Amino acid sequence: MRASIQGRFGDRLILVAVVALAICWLAPIFWVIGLSFKPNDVIMKTTGGLLSPPFTLKNYTDIIATSAVFGWMLNSAIVATGQTLLTLALSTLAGYGFARTDFPGKRLVFVAVLAGLAVPEQAIIVPLHTMFAEANLHNTYFGLIAPRLAVPFGVFLMTQYFRGIPAEIEEAAMLDNASRFKIFLRIVLPLSIPAQATLGIYTFLHAWNEYFWPLVSATKPEMYTLTIGLAATQTNFAQTEGIGFLMAQAVFAGLPVLILYLFFQRHIVTAVSGGFAK
Amino acid sequence: MAEAAALSRPAGVVGRRTWANGLFVLPFFLTFLALMVLPLGVGMWLSFQDYDMLGGYGGSVGFENFTRLWEDKIFLRSVLNTVYFVCLSTPAFVALGLFLAISLNDTYRRSAVLRSIFFGSSVLSVTIVTLIWRLVYMPERGLLAVSAGAVGLSSPSFMTTESLAMPGIAIVTVWWIIGLPMMLFLAALQQIPREVYEAAALDNASRWTTLTRITLPSIRRTIVLVAVIEVILQFQIFGQVHLITNGGPNNATRPIVMFIYEAGFRDWSLGYAAAASQVLFVLMLAASFFQIWIGRSKQED
Numbered sequence: 272m273r274a275s276i277q278g279r280f281g282d283r284l285i286l287v288a289v290v291a292l293a294i295c296w297l298a299p300i301f302w303v304i305g306l307s308f309k310p311n312d313v314i315m316k317t318t319g320g321l322l323s324p325p326f327t328l329k330n331y332t333d334i335i336a337t338s339a340v341f342g343w344m345l346n347s348a349i350v351a352t353g354q355t356l357l358t359l360a361l362s363t364l365a366g367y368g369f370a371r372t373d374f375p376g377k378r379l380v381f382v383a384v385l386a387g388l389a390v391p392e393q394a395i396i397v398p399l400h401t402m403f404a405e406a407n408l409h410n411t412y413f414g415l416i417a418p419r420l421a422v423p424f425g426v427f428l429m430t431q432y433f434r435g436i437p438a439e440i441e442e443a444a445m446l447d448n449a450s451r452f453k454i455f456l457r458i459v460l461p462l463s464i465p466a467q468a469t470l471g472i473y474t475f476l477h478a479w480n481e482y483f484w485p486l487v488s489a490t491k492p493e494m495y496t497l498t499i500g501l502a503a504t505q506t507n508f509a510q511t512e513g514i515g516f517l518m519a520q521a522v523f524a525g526l527p528v529l530i531l532y533l534f535f536q537r538h539i540v541t542a543v544s545g546g547f548a549k
Numbered sequence: 550m551a552e553a554a555a556l557s558r559p560a561g562v563v564g565r566r567t568w569a570n571g572l573f574v575l576p577f578f579l580t581f582l583a584l585m586v587l588p589l590g591v592g593m594w595l596s597f598q599d600y601d602m603l604g605g606y607g608g609s610v611g612f613e614n615f616t617r618l619w620e621d622k623i624f625l626r627s628v629l630n631t632v633y634f635v636c637l638s639t640p641a642f643v644a645l646g647l648f649l650a651i652s653l654n655d656t657y658r659r660s661a662v663l664r665s666i667f668f669g670s671s672v673l674s675v676t677i678v679t680l681i682w683r684l685v686y687m688p689e690r691g692l693l694a695v696s697a698g699a700v701g702l703s704s705p706s707f708m709t710t711e712s713l714a715m716p717g718i719a720i721v722t723v724w725w726i727i728g729l730p731m732m733l734f735l736a737a738l739q740q741i742p743r744e745v746y747e748a749a750a751l752d753n754a755s756r757w758t759t760l761t762r763i764t765l766p767s768i769r770r771t772i773v774l775v776a777v778i779e780v781i782l783q784f785q786i787f788g789q790v791h792l793i794t795n796g797g798p799n800n801a802t803r804p805i806v807m808f809i810y811e812a813g814f815r816d817w818s819l820g821y822a823a824a825a826s827q828v829l830f831v832l833m834l835a836a837s838f839f840q841i842w843i844g845r846s847k848q849e850d
Contacts, residue, residue, distance in 0.1 A: 281756055286652070289649065289652050289653065290663070292649075292667075293663050293666045293667065296666055296667060296669075296670065296724065297666060299681045299682065299692060300670075300681065302681075302684060302685065302692045303681050303684055306684060314690070317690065318690040318691075318695055360576075361576055361577040361580060362577065364573045364574070364576060364577065365573060365574045367573055368570060368571070368572075368573025368574035369574060370561055371561060371562060371563050371564075372562065372563070372564060372570035372573060373562045373564070373565070373566035373567075373570060374566060374567060374569075374570040374571035374574075375566065375568060375571075377571075377574075380574060380578060383581075383586075384577075384578070384581060387585050387586075389834065390585060390589060390830070391784075391785055391829070391830060391833060392785070393785055393787075393805075393806050393829055394589065394592065394826045394829065394830040395585065395588040395589050395592055395826070396809070396813070396826070397592060397595065397809065397813040397819055397822045397823045397826060398588040398589075398591035398592040398595055398819075398823065399588045400813070400814070401591070401595075401819060402587070402588060402591065417584060418584055420580050420584065421580050421581045421585040422585070423577075423581065423585075433561075434561050438561060438563050441563045442563055445563060451564065451570065455573070476672060479674065480672075480674035482674070482676070482787070482788040483787060483788070483806075487810075487814050497674070497676075498674045498675070498676045499676075501674075501676035501677065501680065502792060505676070505679065505683070505792060506792075517680060518684065520680075521677050521681065524674075524676075524677055525674075525677045528672050528673060528674075529669065529673070531672075532665075533665075536665055539672065540668060540728075540732055543671065543728070543729060543732070544728075544729055544732035544733050544736065
């Protein structure tokens, strides 16, 4: 149908432009993967012969032997998993409460929570850091996980979701005198799994990639997340003689996320863009 | 009786109004009070104090932190840099996002592949993105220099040239997260009914007419939405700059968030940093209200 509206020549031209752009998008990634297989002393002199020998796996064996990358990954996994599970629990409960139940002051509380969506992280990071320092929470997993639990995005998403599903089943259960919490656990929770998946993926990805808070909270190298560990290794980039090793670390850190992306692409796209569209 | 009660309830609500129902919301609300409302209040209080981690607490100083910011050349520069960056990146996100969405809005397999390529870089963390781009921008041995050299050109040194550093950062940012605007536009395009295009085809409307008379007006609300989201997101630029240029050359790329970071976590002047945070917050609110207002008034025309 589109072809009948739009000229064939124009279609070709647009396709060529988009493919050229796609090559620009991929080139930096392949460049870095290529360099990660080159010996460091060769890269120091020239990066011209990317596709010709010598190649080496030394940068990768060095990661296994010397890099702290595994420890950072473990920290990231703990923080991201903890944050995801807690966000899901808090948001699902609150979303149900706002969408389906009524209690005195509900409207006021909901408006206050919605207003929290407008507060950027940077507006509260200085006082938050002071509060966590007072409570000795820096360089702990709890300290890394907690701040984003207060972001109302998930509550908003779950409230919208619960408003969209029919209430008849719950009304029937109410007539059977089932307790409110039992209804939530047995009926509502299973129904909310699609929304939980969306919110869960979004939260995990955000926590895994988070930069500013772990930068100021995790100051001990053994508490670094993957993002902060990689940041620490590239601060003296200009002087480094181990560019190949740095690139191998980047590939090693980026590949798991990219592979997950290829598998769960549909869910990730819905999770990342779905929340904003509502 | 029961029916009357049911009618008076707000839509979607099941059961009676009880205090116990508040327990569903309580765990989140307490977290929200402790980790969002409280720090917001503490931050506002801090911005009126002379509070230095190294020099100690010097009492309330009224608006002094704000007047000091107003006279601080580096802070003013960081505000200008941030606005400049937002003005560079937001139109690029909207225009390129629209172009990609319109070009890839079909069911061909190749379009699906291209969509995943453009979205894929969004899942990477800022530290991986900066590692990649430092190797692109590296003088002489970077991808840009090598490819320019291969066709007999010399590429400018983006990260060390004052006038090119911020555009260079904007390119990195667009490369990183063009996926979000593209997907938002695609979702909007799919809401346009097919019949409208079929009618246009019957009228022999040209590609340009179809685009400007049908496609763009139908997704006007999404264009405003994407612009607002991007302004809010890009106002918070920090990681790319912190890792690639560290604010240089000659402060040309230092944004507000980096100023807050340096004042708060390098110089430990908490009151001063908190004051700068309030300015950022107000600027972001103002910018998004302004855009929503522009979007509204255009719709009324």
